[in-house]
Amino acid sequence: MAFADYPKQEILRPVKGSFIFLSLMAALLLNLLPLKGTALTLCPDFIALTILYWCINQPQRVGMSTAFSMGLLMDIGNASTFGQHALSYSIMAFVALLFHRRLHNFGSLKQAPQMGLILLTEQSIMLLTWLLDGSNVPGWNFFIASATGTVLWPLFSSLLRMPQRPRSDSNAL
């Protein structure tokens, strides 16, 4: 059964609001790195990954409004139409919130392919808005970003979980 390993999950310490904010800003920073060529196509959307992580693990605190405002910031940073990233991020956050109870039960390795699908949805919405704007259909390598996002998910989520790990000496005494 899928839930057999559920009790093995460690109980995490509560997340600090400042850490959520800091992680979102760091993701924005990573998205704004001046990359070129293949590095740019390979680079996953870090903001999407961070929003997904918090939507699944802290659905009470990070939701669609956070996703929406991060999208607006990303629109400015990316010089795209105002509201484009906001639209795709908020729909992505909706999907994540819809399934967060189910997704929360899986380990980060098992979560990865499902995250890939959600990221793909986000990118498809992005593509749709661009097509409405009159752009040409890009090559298939447009979707590489969600593939790398899938691959990086276990690493990324363990990185974000690190500050909440219980301290090793908490059981001592």
Place this chain on the structure above:
Amino acid sequence: MEMAPQFFRHGPSLLARLVFFVMLSLLLMAADTRFKYLPEIRQAFSIIIYPLQKLANTPSTAYDAISEFFASRHLTVENEELKQQHLIVQGQLQQLQALEAENVQLRKLLETSQRLESKAVMAEILHVPRDPFNRKVILDKGSQSGIQPGQVVVDDVGVVGQITRTSPWLSEVTLLTDKDHSVPVQVVRNGLRSVVSGTGKDGTLELRYVAVNTDIEEGDMLVTSGIDGVYPPGLPVAVVSKIERNPTYVFAQVTCTPAAGVGHYRQLLVLSLLIPVTETKNPEEATESKPEGKKRDKIGIR
């Protein structure tokens, strides 16, 4: 948090929130593309994002500084070379000055408008958007440095694009390859005028509406014609790379590659805005010169 435990507070339902945010973002998109209502809001947001962009750029600037430091060991050799180059260029410049003076005098004789001396601002590429759709780059100088929308951006080889949006410290450049961007050009070889437009793909431009029998060849150099009053004349824009003449179609398919490479350098030059040509005082001249220009224009487009 004091009123009720967080667990019990849910707010509006998930679907209601989705509908709200989707409607809001659609509204924003419409307001931005169709009505252009939002420059102030965009500017406010860009002020938030500016420090982050600067910070994201620090690794590459640090790398530049370090490589510069190591390169400084070869400075004496480079200095010698530069001195020699300077001498050669100085010689050419003297000739140029003479020519310029002569040109000014001749133009005075002809009583035509003098070509404007353009000032330029050096700017650095701060950020390249990550989507493949967006043919834009962001420069690290904005309206505080006197940059205005409509200014032309060039690198050392040719035209890169045009400033389309500015905020106090940043400006957006729409590249030549943007699908909505077109530049009036002239073939160097025979003076044929046309308009080169972006395709939305990397490194390809096209000349639209060129008749099948037009005198244009592969390898032809296209420079700005200057008839638009935005681009100063004579800047290299593109080289014709491929021509498909199919007699069943009215127009030939002419593909070009841009002369300037945005991917190569980080420094770009923003040229000052050309002052729109004022109406000439004596009406005879105006009536004489205008139709001619239009005629040529039409021939070029055809």
